Amino acid sequence: MTKKKYIKLILILGSLTALGPFSIDMYLPGFAGIAKDLNTSVANVSMTLSSYFIGISAGQLLYGPLLDRFGRKKPLFIGLLVYIVASLGCVFVTDIDTFIGLRFIQAVGSCAATVASVSMVRDLFPVKDIPKVFSMLMLVVGLSPMLAPTIGGYVTEDYGWHTVFFILMCMGIVILIAAQIILPNTYLPDTSISLKPKPIITNFIKILKEPQFYTYSFAGAIAFSGLFTYVAASPILFMDIFKVDAKTYGWIFAFMSLSFISASQLNSLLLRKFNSEQMILGALLSQTVISVVFLILAVNGLLGLYETIAMLFLFLACLGISNPNTAGLTLAPFARNAGSASALMGAIQLGLGAFASFAVGIFVTNSMLPMVLIMTVSTVLALLILILGKRNIRKIITTSADEEMVPAQ
Template identity: 50%
Template structure:
C-alpha cells in the first residue's frame, strides 16, 4: 500500500470514527443554555446524551450485516445522509423531548461511520498493524475533544447552541463527499449473504463463541463506559461544582483529552517492542486506581479543580492504551464476519456508555461524587472481566492439554 494512499485512507477512516465523539463533545458546553431555553434542567439535558448512546448501540447492530452484504460504502452513505437530516431536526427542536428523539436518530446515522471504519481497518491491515492503525485513528478522533468543546463553547456563547448542530451538519456533509470521491471500497458485496433474522442472529452468536472477542470487547467496553460517564458528568462537575465558564470548560475538556491523544501515540511506539496483550492489563489497572481515587476524593471533598483535572487526565490516558489494543485483539479472529463483529464491538461499548452516562444522571446530587462513583465502578468491572476471562481461558487450555495427554497415554497402553 503506497504511503500517500495509506495516509488518505487512515485520515478518512479517522474522520468517520470521529463523527460520534465530535457529536458528543461539541454540544456539552451548551448544556446549561439548552436547559434554560427548553425550560428543563441539566440532568434532563443529559438524557439527550444517553439517547445518543442508545442510538449508536442499536444502530451498529443494523449496519454490521448490511456492511457484510452490500460492501462498506453503500450503507455508509445511507447512515451519513440520515445523520445530516437528524442534525437539522436537533437544531429545530422546541423541547427537550424532541431533542432526545432527534439525537437518537442522529446517532443511528452517525454510527455507520464508526462500524464501517473499524471493519475497513480489519479488511486492510493485519493484527499488529491494526493496533497501530487504531492508535492513529485515535489521533484523529482525539482532535474531537480537543476542538469540539472549545468550538461548541464559543459558538454557544456567540450565536446559540442550535448552531452547534448546524455546524455538525456541515462537517458530516463534507465527510460524505470525501468518502464518495476519495475512499475506496474495501469489500465487495456478497449476494449470497443472508439478511434473514435467523441468519443474522446465528452470525452474531458465532462471534460470541470466540473467547478472545468476548474478553477484550467487554473489558474495553467498561473502560469506555468510564470515559462516557466522564463526558456526561464533567459539565456539571467543572461548570456547576467548580464554577468554570462554558469557554473555560471547553479548554479543560481539551486539556484532559490531550492526555488520551498522547497516550495513543505512545502506545503506537510501545507496540514496536511489546504486544497488545501485555499493554492492556497494565492500562486497566492504573485506570482503576485513578477511578477509585476520584470517587474517594470527591466523596470526602479532597479534590479541587486542578487535582480533578490531573486524575481525569490519568483516567483518559489509560483509555488511550486500552482502546486500540483491545479493538485489534477483539476483531483479529474474524474475516468473513468482520462487519458483524465490528457492530457487536461498537454496540456493546456504546450500550455500556449509555448505561454509565444514565447512571451519572440518576445519581445526580449536585456534587461530584456520582461521577467518581460511576468512573471507579466501571474501571473495577473492566479489570475484573479481563482477569477472570483470561483465567478461564488459561484453565480451559490446561484442561484440554490434560485431557489430550490422558487420551494419548490410553492410546499407547
C-alpha cells in the same frame, strides 16, 4: 500501499470515526442554554446524550450485517444522509422530547460512519498492524474532543446552541462527499449473508461465543464506560459544581483530550517492546489504582478544580493505552464477518456507555462522588473480566496465521 495513500486513508477513516465524538462533545457547553430555551433542566438535557448513545449502540447492530451484505459504501452513504437530515432537525427543535428523539435518529445515522471505518481498518490492513492503525486513528479522533467543545463553547456564546447543529450538518455533508470520492471499495458484497433476523442473531451469537471476542470486548467496553461517565458528568461537574463558564469548560475538556491522544500515541511506541496483552493488563492495573485513589480523595473532600482535573487526566490516559489494544485483539479472529464483529463490539461499548451516562443523569447533581464511584466500579470489573476471561482463550490470535486472514490489498 504508498505512504501518501496510507496517510490519506488514515485521515478519511479518522474523519468518519470523529463524526460521532463531534456530535457528542460539541454541544456540551450549551447544556445550560438548551435547558433554558427548552424550559427544562440540565439533567433532562443530559438525556439527549443517553438517547444518542442508545441510538449509536442499536445502529451498530443494524449496520454490521448491512456492511457485510452490501459492501461498505452504500450503507455508509444512507447512514450519513440520515445523520444530515436529523442534524438539520436539531437546528429547529423547540421541545426536549423532540430533541431527545432527533438525537437518537442522528446517532443511528452517524454510527454507519463508525462501523464502516472500523470494518475498513480490518479490510485494508494486516491483522498485526491493526493496533497501530487504531492508535493513529486515535490521533485524528482525539483532536475531536479537543476541538469540538472548545469550538462549541465559542459558537454557543456568540451564536447560540442551534448553530452547533448546523455546523454538524455541514460536517456530515463534507464527510459524505469525501468518503464517496476517496475511499476504495474495500469489500465485495457477500450475498450469502442473510438479512433475516434469525441468521443475523445466530451470527452475532457465534461471534459472542468466541472467548477472545467476549474477553477483550467486555473488558475494553466496561473500562471505556469510564470515559462516557466523564463526558456525561463533565458539564455538571465543571459548570454547575465548579462554576466555570462555557468557554472555560471547552478549554478544560480540550486539555483532558490531550491525555487520551498522548497515551494512544505512546501506545504505538510501547508496542515495539510489549505485546497488546501486556499493554492492556498494565493499563487496567494502573487505571484501577488511579480510580481507587480518586475515590478515596473524593470521599474525604480533598479535591478542588485542579486536583479533579489531574485525577481525570491520569484516568483517561490509561484508556488511551488500553482501548486500541482491546479493539485490535477483539477483531483479530474475524476475517469474513469483520463488519458484524466490529458492530457487535461497538454496540457493547456504546450500550454500556449509554447505561453509564443514564446513571450520571440520575445520580450526579451536586457532588462528584457518584461519578468517581461509577468510574471505580467499572474499572475493577473490567480488570476482573480480563483476568477470568483469559483463562478460556486457548491461543490468542494477534497476527495473520495464513493468507485467508489477510484481505487482498
